[in-house]
Amino acid sequence: MPVRSFDPRTKLALGAMGIAAILTTQKTVPLGVELGLLCGGLLALNMVKPWIRAFKLILPLVVLVFIIAAISFTVDTAFMLSLRLLNLLTLSFVFFQTIGPEELGDSFRKMGLPYEFSFILTTSLRYVPLIGGMIRRIIDAQRSRGIDMRPRLRNVPNFIALLMPLLIQAFVLAEQLAMAMESRGFARTGRTFRKEYNISFGEYLIMSVALGLLVAFILWE
Amino acid sequence: MINLSNIYYRYEETSEAWVLHGIDLSIREGEFVLLCGGSGSGKSTLGYLLNGLIPHFFDGVLQGAVSVSGHDTRDSTMADLFAEVGLVFQNTDAQLFNSSVEKEIAFGLESMGRSAREIEIEIDRTAKILDIGHLLDRPPTALSGGEKRLVTIASVLCLKPPVMVLDEPLAHLDWEGAARVRKVLRRLHQEGTTVVVIEQRVGAVLEDATRCVVLDRGKLVFDGVPGASRPTLIEQHLVPQYPLKQESALREQNPLLQAKEISYEIDGRPILQNVSVHVKDGEILAIVGRNGSGKTTLIKHFNGLLNPCAGNLLFMGKGVRNTTPQEMAVQIGITFQNPNDQFFKNTVEEELMIGRSLSGRDSEEWFEELCVLFDLHDLLRQSPYRLSEGQKKRVAVASILVMRPRLLVLDEPTVGQDGRFLEVLAGLLLSLREKGFTVVIVTHDLEFALATAERWLVLYGGRVVGMGPPEELAMDTALIRMGALGADDRMLSRGVLDRAC
Numbered sequence: 249m250p251v252r253s254f255d256p257r258t259k260l261a262l263g264a265m266g267i268a269a270i271l272t273t274q275k276t277v278p279l280g281v282e283l284g285l286l287c288g289g290l291l292a293l294n295m296v297k298p299w300i301r302a303f304k305l306i307l308p309l310v311v312l313v314f315i316i317a318a319i320s321f322t323v324d325t326a327f328m329l330s331l332r333l334l335n336l337l338t339l340s341f342v343f344f345q346t347i348g349p350e351e352l353g354d355s356f357r358k359m360g361l362p363y364e365f366s367f368i369l370t371t372s373l374r375y376v377p378l379i380g381g382m383i384r385r386i387i388d389a390q391r392s393r394g395i396d397m398r399p400r401l402r403n404v405p406n407f408i409a410l411l412m413p414l415l416i417q418a419f420v421l422a423e424q425l426a427m428a429m430e431s432r433g434f435a436r437t438g439r440t441f442r443k444e445y446n447i448s449f450g451e452y453l454i455m456s457v458a459l460g461l462l463v464a465f466i467l468w469e
Numbered sequence: 470m471i472n473l474s475n476i477y478y479r480y481e482e483t484s485e486a487w488v489l490h491g492i493d494l495s496i497r498e499g500e501f502v503l504l505c506g507g508s509g510s511g512k513s514t515l516g517y518l519l520n521g522l523i524p525h526f527f528d529g530v531l532q533g534a535v536s537v538s539g540h541d542t543r544d545s546t547m548a549d550l551f552a553e554v555g556l557v558f559q560n561t562d563a564q565l566f567n568s569s570v571e572k573e574i575a576f577g578l579e580s581m582g583r584s585a586r587e588i589e590i591e592i593d594r595t596a597k598i599l600d601i602g603h604l605l606d607r608p609p610t611a612l613s614g615g616e617k618r619l620v621t622i623a624s625v626l627c628l629k630p631p632v633m634v635l636d637e638p639l640a641h642l643d644w645e646g647a648a649r650v651r652k653v654l655r656r657l658h659q660e661g662t663t664v665v666v667i668e669q670r671v672g673a674v675l676e677d678a679t680r681c682v683v684l685d686r687g688k689l690v691f692d693g694v695p696g697a698s699r700p701t702l703i704e705q706h707l708v709p710q711y712p713l714k715q716e717s718a719l720r721e722q723n724p725l726l727q728a729k730e731i732s733y734e735i736d737g738r739p740i741l742q743n744v745s746v747h748v749k750d751g752e753i754l755a756i757v758g759r760n761g762s763g764k765t766t767l768i769k770h771f772n773g774l775l776n777p778c779a780g781n782l783l784f785m786g787k788g789v790r791n792t793t794p795q796e797m798a799v800q801i802g803i804t805f806q807n808p809n810d811q812f813f814k815n816t817v818e819e820e821l822m823i824g825r826s827l828s829g830r831d832s833e834e835w836f837e838e839l840c841v842l843f844d845l846h847d848l849l850r851q852s853p854y855r856l857s858e859g860q861k862k863r864v865a866v867a868s869i870l871v872m873r874p875r876l877l878v879l880d881e882p883t884v885g886q887d888g889r890f891l892e893v894l895a896g897l898l899l900s901l902r903e904k905g906f907t908v909v910i911v912t913h914d915l916e917f918a919l920a921t922a923e924r925w926l927v928l929y930g931g932r933v934v935g936m937g938p939p940e941e942l943a944m945d946t947a948l949i950r951m952g953a954l955g956a957d958d959r960m961l962s963r964g965v966l967d968r969a970c
Contacts, residue, residue: 370568374566374567374568374608377610388769389810390810392804393802393804393824393869394799394824394828395795411813416812416854417809421562424563427522428563428566429566430522430547431520432551432624432625433552433581435546436548436580436582439579440585440588441579442579442588
């Protein structure tokens with residue numbers, strides 16, 4: 249059964265149970281078993297290559313946590329904490345690779361939250377790359393007029409040169425977005441929701457297995 | 470169809486000045502109206518009146534009556550009006566708020582409560598009209614400027630509104646993107662839609678319109694057939710009358726900057742391929758080409774914002790690879806397209822002081838000269854954010870020039886600017902050349918490049934395909950056929966204007 253075609257509520261429930269299992273686990277062996285299950289999931293979903301690319305980005309963070317915890321506590325605790333972080337990041341990776349922003353919003357709407365809430369969620373995700381582009385443009389413009397924007401401690405006061413234009417442009421964009429939404433009937437009642445969602449028997453079965461695993465991990469602890 | 474009767478409007482109750490001042494205007498069914506005016510003339514505000522954003526979204530003071538299809542917009546809601554008058558906004562990023570083109574087109578139809586089947590039929594129909602069927606699954610962020618504009622039109626067109634109002638639909642587009650949009654507008658008009666285009670690029674739309682309406686500081690100063698509009702358009706500086714380009718005096722022109730065989734790629738995709746260029750000391754060089762041809766990427770190499778994957782760059786005979794942009798800023802000043810990216814101080818004077826303090830060669834005389842040249846004395850105490858677009862651009866260029874760089878680079882300086890500012894900017898650039906500055910202009914506005922530059926460098930697909938005198942390159946049929954250059958709309962339209970009068 250392809251996970252990507254699951255009802256978004258199923259994906260959300262599986263993700264929530266996964267996070268609960270990782271957060272309640274504090275021993276190295278169960279955490280290792282969880283990582284094994286996650287790796288099995290990566291293999292089954294054919295996500296190994298993209299995960300390796302993402303792993304290169306998260307590895308410094310995991311190593312940093314290990315070093316800080318090893319200095320502050322013990323090496324065993326550091327190993328447990330970094331493994332738990334790795335599990336959390338891997339689960340988040342799988343979750344966001346299998347659920348689109350709209351599906352996430354739809355899952356909240358189907359759970360009874362107002363459409364406006366799910367719309368805000370999906371729209372804010374839509375604008376992340378745009379804001380990223382805005383930040384790059386502003387930094388280029390300020391560096392070109394001689395302002396040092398490199399990430400150095402002495403340059404911290406210079407970052408007002410990024411924040412001010414960014415905030416002002418974000419406010420302007422927000423107002424224009426509101427105008428554009430109103431001009432296409434956002435406030436009108438009786439909206440059509442084209443996509444129909446149904447939780448299948450198989451999905452209930454998978455959620456039951458996941459719940460069983462969660463209980464097993466809690467008991468193991 | 471639309472009737473505006475004695476309209477007065479201001480955005481703030483406390484403000485004294487009216488943005489619209491006694492407007493009487495009737496737009497009949499099936500007309501193609503070009504609504505034009507300089508920056509701050511009130512043309513966008515007039516557009517907001519037509520679909521009910523004023524008075525339902527903006528507060529402020531509205532006097533007079535606006536009726537659409539016989540209904541007063543005060544008595545209707547925006548939810549009633551959005552299917553009657555479709556408004557396409559200038560900023561495509563604000564209008565494209567869904568995750569795919571298909572969902573973007575569907576949004577308005579979903580608001581109307583249409584059935585899923587009907588929505589699918591409408592998406593197909595709209596995509597066929599605009600020839601964007603291949604884009605339906607793509608996210609708006611992955612589209613070119615021209616494609617984004619077509620999708621914004623599609624998102625409104627799918628509602629089949631009897632009236633479509635488009636706020637600067639050609640802004641940011643090169644000649645090819647503009648030609649695609651114009652073709653769509655002509656088709657809409659032929660099929661019976663009432664089209665109202667709000668534009669600063671007057672010439673480009675004038676030959677398609679059946680009526681021209683000119684606004685100046687909130688007042689209607691012309692309303693008639695396009696053929697009779699020329700005197701008003703020239704008087705209002707909507708068709709720029711550029712100063713005559715003086716032949717440069719004979720002088721030794723050493724290369725100030727040389728790029729040798731530079732290449733640049735992103736994720737294996739070549740953006741620049743073996744580009745060689747030399748900028749002569751004291752000249753005005755225009756780097757021209759379509760959007761996405763690599764122009765901005767090239768100039769980012771000049772001051773070290775980017776380092777080439779291959780090749781090298783010399784400034785005054787020295788390599789710049791290990792120099793940071795902030796070190797280069799006193800030698801090479803680059804000002805990018807959007808002046809709002811630069812401003813973060815409370816006043817214009819403080820903005821200018823940044824360059825003065827960083828340059829290490831603060832000169833009161835040069836500051837004074839610059840203020841006179843750029844007409845900044847009245848603006849020094851004002852907030853840069855409260856200026857008009859033309860004033861912002863002037864301040865942005867001055868904030869770079871205050872460091873007295875040897876080379877000034879302007880990235881798309883004409884985008885979003887009205888004709889009056891273009892005339893001023895052309896004059897300023899020619900004055901700067903007289904003062905010994907070297908200037909590089911990056912633009913897809915061929916008319917402006919022709920009016921100001923002594924030499925063109927033509928980029929196409931990341932390669933140099935032409936270099937030489939502008940007058941020769943602009944007529945090069947091989948370059949035009951290739952798509953590297955276009956027969957600029959405004960140049961064409963000026964011909965149309967001349968013929969019409």
